[in-house]
Amino acid sequence: MNKWVKWILITVGVLIVLALIATPIMNSIYQWQIEKARDTSRINDIKMIQSWLEQTYQDNAEYPSSLDDENLAIFLYKIPKDSKEWEIINWCTFWYTYEVLTLNKLENQWYILSTCLESKSNINKLTLDWGIYDNKFEVFTK
Numbered sequence: 001m002n003k004w005v006k007w008i009l010i011t012v013g014v015l016i017v018l019a020l021i022a023t024p025i026m027n028s029i030y031q032w033q034i035e036k037a038r039d040t041s042r043i044n045d046i047k048m049i050q051s052w053l054e055q056t057y058q059d060n061a062e063y064p065s066s067l068d069d070e071n072l073a074i075f076l077y078k079i080p081k082d083s084k085e086w087e088i089i090n091w092c093t094f095w096y097t098y099e100v101l102t103l104n105k106l107e108n109q110w111y112i113l114s115t116c117l118e119s120k121s122n123i124n125k126l127t128l129d130w131g132i133y134d135n136k137f138e139v140f141t142k
Contacts, residue, residue: 035118035119039117039118039122042096045082046113046115049067049079049113050139053111053113063109063141064100066098066100080096081096082094082096082115089116092117092135094115095115096115097112097113097114097115099113109141110140112139113139114138114139122137
């Protein structure tokens with residue numbers, strides 16, 4: 001066999017091995033980026049809903065009892081939905097949670113708005129907020 005043919009076969013073999021090694025690595029990087037992008041969308045949705053809740057509070061002196069409240073419809077055309085709604089990942093069901101709290105006999109004056117996060121780096125970074133849930137991104141009454 002010619003010296004160049006051996007060299008070409010070895011080079012092609014090395015490239016095939018490198019491609020086989022790189023494919024799972026690239027796939028995990030891609031998956032990680034997709035998870036982070038979905039988490040960013042969730043956080044933006046939560047902040048948008050929080051803004052609408054605050055506008056409703058300014059008009060009505062109380063927070064709506066649910067996200068389906070007709071007073072919220074003035075500011076909120078359509079309630080955002082999680083792209084993985086009702087899926088369970090990292091022991092957390094994906095959907096936007098809104099809880100209205102009554103403290104000291106004052107109804108609808110406080111709330112907790114939360115969502116699950118998918119990316120482990122986001123969970124470690126954004127859920128250490130002394131909130132009620134360990135693996136959720138939460139916002140509270142201002």
